[in-house]
Amino acid sequence: MTLDASILKDMTLAEKIGQLTMVTAGYATTGPIVAGDVTGALREGRIGSLFNLWGRDAIRAAQRVAVEETRLGIPLFFGLDVIHGFRTIFPTPLAQAGAFDEDLWERAAASAAAEAADAGIDLTFTPMLDVARDPRWGRSVEGPGEDPLVGARFARAQVRGLQGDDFAGEGRLAACAKHFVAYGAVTAGRDYAPVDISRRTLEEVYLPPFRAAVEAGVATLMPAFTDLDGIPFTAHRAMITGRLREEWGFDGVVISDFGAIGELIRHGVAADLAEAAALALNAGVDIDMMAGAYEKGLPEALERGLVTVATLDAAVTRVLGLKERLGLFADPYRRCRGEGTEDAEGKGGRRRLAREAGRRALVLLKNEGGLLPLGEGARRIAVIGPLADAAVEMIGPWASDGKRAPAVSVLAGLREVFPRAEIVHAEGVPLTQDGTDGIAAAVDAARDADCVILCVGEAAEMSGEAASRTKIDLPGSQSALLDAVAATGKPLVVLLFSGRPLAVPEMFERAGAVIACGFPGSEAGHAIADVIIGREGPTGRLPTTWPRHVGQVPIFLAERSGGRPENPADKYTSKYLDMPNSPLFPFGAGLGYGEVVFADLKADVGEAIEASVTVANRGSRADEAVVFLFVRDPVASVARPVLELKDFRRVALAAGETRTIAFRLGREDLTFLDMRLEPVFEGGAFEILIGPSADRARLLSATVRFG
Numbered sequence: 114m115t116l117d118a119s120i121l122k123d124m125t126l127a128e129k130i131g132q133l134t135m136v137t138a139g140y141a142t143t144g145p146i147v148a149g150d151v152t153g154a155l156r157e158g159r160i161g162s163l164f165n166l167w168g169r170d171a172i173r174a175a176q177r178v179a180v181e182e183t184r185l186g187i188p189l190f191f192g193l194d195v196i197h198g199f200r201t202i203f204p205t206p207l208a209q210a211g212a213f214d215e216d217l218w219e220r221a222a223a224s225a226a227a228e229a230a231d232a233g234i235d236l237t238f239t240p241m242l243d244v245a246r247d248p249r250w251g252r253s254v255e256g257p258g259e260d261p262l263v264g265a266r267f268a269r270a271q272v273r274g275l276q277g278d279d280f281a282g283e284g285r286l287a288a289c290a291k292h293f294v295a296y297g298a299v300t301a302g303r304d305y306a307p308v309d310i311s312r313r314t315l316e317e318v319y320l321p322p323f324r325a326a327v328e329a330g331v332a333t334l335m336p337a338f339t340d341l342d343g344i345p346f347t348a349h350r351a352m353i354t355g356r357l358r359e360e361w362g363f364d365g366v367v368i369s370d371f372g373a374i375g376e377l378i379r380h381g382v383a384a385d386l387a388e389a390a391a392l393a394l395n396a397g398v399d400i401d402m403m404a405g406a407y408e409k410g411l412p413e414a415l416e417r418g419l420v421t422v423a424t425l426d427a428a429v430t431r432v433l434g435l436k437e438r439l440g441l442f443a444d445p446y447r448r449c450r451g452e453g454t455e456d457a458e459g460k461g462g463r464r465r466l467a468r469e470a471g472r473r474a475l476v477l478l479k480n481e482g483g484l485l486p487l488g489e490g491a492r493r494i495a496v497i498g499p500l501a502d503a504a505v506e507m508i509g510p511w512a513s514d515g516k517r518a519p520a521v522s523v524l525a526g527l528r529e530v531f532p533r534a535e536i537v538h539a540e541g542v543p544l545t546q547d548g549t550d551g552i553a554a555a556v557d558a559a560r561d562a563d564c565v566i567l568c569v570g571e572a573a574e575m576s577g578e579a580a581s582r583t584k585i586d587l588p589g590s591q592s593a594l595l596d597a598v599a600a601t602g603k604p605l606v607v608l609l610f611s612g613r614p615l616a617v618p619e620m621f622e623r624a625g626a627v628i629a630c631g632f633p634g635s636e637a638g639h640a641i642a643d644v645i646i647g648r649e650g651p652t653g654r655l656p657t658t659w660p661r662h663v664g665q666v667p668i669f670l671a672e673r674s675g676g677r678p679e680n681p682a683d684k685y686t687s688k689y690l691d692m693p694n695s696p697l698f699p700f701g702a703g704l705g706y707g708e709v710v711f712a713d714l715k716a717d718v719g720e721a722i723e724a725s726v727t728v729a730n731r732g733s734r735a736d737e738a739v740v741f742l743f744v745r746d747p748v749a750s751v752a753r754p755v756l757e758l759k760d761f762r763r764v765a766l767a768a769g770e771t772r773t774i775a776f777r778l779g780r781e782d783l784t785f786l787d788m789r790l791e792p793v794f795e796g797g798a799f800e801i802l803i804g805p806s807a808d809r810a811r812l813l814s815a816t817v818r819f820g
């Protein structure tokens with residue numbers, strides 16, 4: 114079958130609406146299935162796409178109903194949240210962002226796409242591109258962190274990795290950029306809450322990653338559940354049709370979030386399903402995921418004159434176009450024929466990549482006296498804590514089919530790399546509940562050891578959707594465990610697992626070394642053990658500012674100065690009575706096993722600003738640096754942030770090696786939005802700041818006149 118333009122003329126209203134209807138499959142203990150009522154609806158042509166169904170047999174069976182038992186035989190497509198892996202799980206996206214490595218982001222996305230495509234999937238609801246500056250928001254874990262430039266690069270890399278040159282290609286998926294837009298700015302970090310931000314913040318902070326995804330050719334896009342200034346994104350015609358399609362030239366499909374069209378009634382902008390359906394369709398939302406609003410509301414909306422057949426047809430045409438581009442008209446079974454094609458080598462390669470990605474996501478935040486690496490000679494190690502032997506927790510939230518693949522716990526990983534060491538394990542306390550009964554045994558284990566590795570943090574389900582927290586701390590009785598173990602005085606390495614920065618300054622005081630691990634994925638234990646023993650160095654950097662206390666959030670590098678910037682000697686300046694403004698760790702923080710020194714900042718002006726620094730590894734081990742380039746525009750018609758990230762570069766350095774890293778900044782890089790939100794370049798003085806993180810004290814700086 115091929116897609117023929119005349120198909121639209123043959124379609125009944127119900128069949129057209131069916132193409133715009135996406136439904137979730139059910140689950141059985143053995144895995145995902147098509148629930149009985151869904152099969153009936155499929156047969157009647159009332160469903161155009163399914164999600165949460167995977168495995169070639171299950172997908173083939175559903176596709177057969179669509180192709181062979183419906184009147185028109187239009188194939189389905191199959192979607193799934195392959196957020197950081199399908200079965201082989203990579204680090205959580207926020208942790209991956211900390212690798213600051215576009216090549217790795219792309220390879221991980223490509224690998225996940227290939228594994229999912231092999232299980233019959235056509236499309237994934239990834240990448241999640243919500244800039245997040247409030248760690249209370251549980252969904253921070255799903256995205257690229259606080260910075261729009263990082264978000265834009267992450268977007269491009271993920272779209273390239275997932276879609277390749279052609280998302281119909283072998284092992285590729287159609288991607289879906291979400292959640293459009295500013296979802297990360299939900300009030301008080303509470304999921305699904307309204308959003309009230311300035312137009313400037315929307316333009317400068319939240320939109321750039323989406324623009325990058327559209328420029329990279331993302332196939333589909335999902336509006337956020339939230340509103341902006343009272344207009345829910347699912348009904349936001351100006352943003353979806355205006356900005357996305359007309360201004361940016363997006364020609365793909367817009368898929369609503371789960372039930373979001375029906376929720377327009379609760380938002381208070383639609384009286385009934387007919388109005389809700391009309392608002393969404395008129396805004397430019399093509400597919401209704403799980404609200405049943407198009408099915409139940411559109412016929413009436415047409416009768417009441419709230420939508421036109423032309424608008425409906427345009428949406429149906431886009432959806433059929435997506436199926437055509439996916440190659441499904443040419444061969445509806447192209448991804449679900451026979452058994453999977455993946456050979457053992459493909460699977461082995463994916464595990465190796467997951468191990469590499471897991472390691473590259475680790476951020477060493479403290480390493481007093483070079484406590485890490487422990488080296489091959491470590492003898493007696495106590496591995497303590499509720500996350501020490503918690504393989505499944507390691508894969509984090511949004512783990513698709515990840516529970517079916519073996520995940521490696523920290524304990525298992527350490528036992529493999531330290532075969533001759535005596536490794537004692539004690540859980541100490543439960544992960545989320547209170548309970549101190551196990552602390553005494555944990556303390557005994559610590560006392561008998563030369564070194565303690567304490568594995569604490571959040572349960573995987575404490576971040577992700579509907580997982581906001583007011584306390585961003587160690588849950589349950591884990592702090593009591595930390596206190597007791599630290600009191601033994603044994604060298605203490607903390608491995609912190611979490612979906613967000615946890616504001617636990619006392620932990621950083623008590624431990625000799627701390628690694629922020631995010632959730633490293635299926636190969637967690639191997640990745641961590643590689644770094645603990647020192648076969649590999651830690652190379653991750655924080656993609657988000659790490660607060661001392663939840664009272665400081667939102668906290669991020671690109672604040673404006675304000676008229677009374679913090680001055681501890683002056684009460685009437687912008688500060689707290691009980692705490693400094695500074696974070697516990699700045700954006701970009703992270704140590705390696707080498708000793709990297711930045712020097713010799715040069716900044717010359719010609720057609721552009723040409724800036725460079727030298728980066729030297731004075732240590733005795735190879736290391737990597739991430740070189741960050743920030744700019745401050747000290748005087749402009751609109752106040753600019755104290756630091757704006759303009760570029761970053763990852764550099765590998767052998768022991769003793771020095772490299773010069775050069776950057777170029779043109780007028781386009783220094784353009785901002787003026788009072789009318791029109792792009793403007795204002796020449797004058799610019800401060801160029803280069804260094805290892807957003808900590809001003811460690812940045813080299815030079816002021817140049819340009820333009």
Ligand code: NOJ
Nearest residue numbers: 194238291292370371578
């Ligand atoms: C709701 C989430 O907000 C979205 O990110 C996800 O893709 C859909 N559910 C489908 O699972």
